[in-house]
Amino acid sequence: MTQRFAIHPSDPQPRLIRQALKVIEAGGVIAAPTDSCYALVARLDDKDAADRIRRIRDIEERRHLTLLCRDLSEISTYAQVDNKQYRLLKATTPGAYTFILEATREVPRRLSHPSRKTIGIRVPDHPVMLALLEEAGQGLLSSSLLLAGDEQPLNDPDEICDRLKGQLDLVIDSGACSGRGTTVVDLSGPSPVLIREGSGPLGPLGLG
Known part of the structure; x- marks a missing residue:
């Protein structure tokens, strides 16, 4: 059964943040808001949860x-x-950027790119997600909630619940996000390479 927590977007309730983290720590996959779009989130070192994310997204x-x-x-x-x-x-x-960087040994090998040893990393600018990360005390695994066949990530908690009922352990309802994915930049080479333009402006990257 998919639970649903209504968490305030700018002043998240600590009790609900703790409960949401318990779902993640128990091996759950949740949908949570970010400064770009809703994302699938799981524990960093949970292979089964990572596999579930890939199945949900069909990647x-x-x-x-x-x-x-x-x-x-x-x-x-x-x-x-x-x-x-x-x-x-x-x-x-x-901000709404994802950076491809060379992974350290702290990243489980199965989560880094198999041939290039790189990992996508971001620091979201959303109070709910930052509260989850602070409570976790470490990084969390995520993927934009972009389903196969869709052009834009899911943005509305009602639609997420309808389309992914039974596939998620929890949906955090903090209202709609911007609906666009992050701007993705590969920093693993000698100079930055734009992979995808999204919510993050190109100006600060020197690419605009």
Whole structure:
């Protein structure tokens, strides 16, 4: 059965945040709001939950899942960041950007790209998601809630409940998000490469 919690978008109730994290820690997959769109979220080291996310989204194992971090300093736990990359990350986080970076050994091998050893990382700018991350005390695994055949990620909690009833353990209802995915930038090479333009402006990246 899919639970549904109504959590205030700017002042999330700590009790409900703790309950939502318990669902994640028990191996659950939840839908939660971010500053770009709703996302599927699970525990970082939970292979079964990662497989469920891929099945829900109908994506292959080689596709990146994204690691959500609380802040800029936490990124360095999971990704190798040089000075140039750090300056760009500092200018754009928190925000609606996903960065492809070289993974550290803290990232389970199955979650990094099998041939390139990279991982997608972002710091979301949404009080509910940041509260979840703070309560977790570590990164959380995520993927935009973009279903096969759809052009835009799911944005409305009612639609998420209707279309994914029984496939999710919890839907956090904090109202609609922007509905667009993140801007994705590959930083694993000598210079930034735009993979997808989304909610995050290109100006701070020097790509606009």
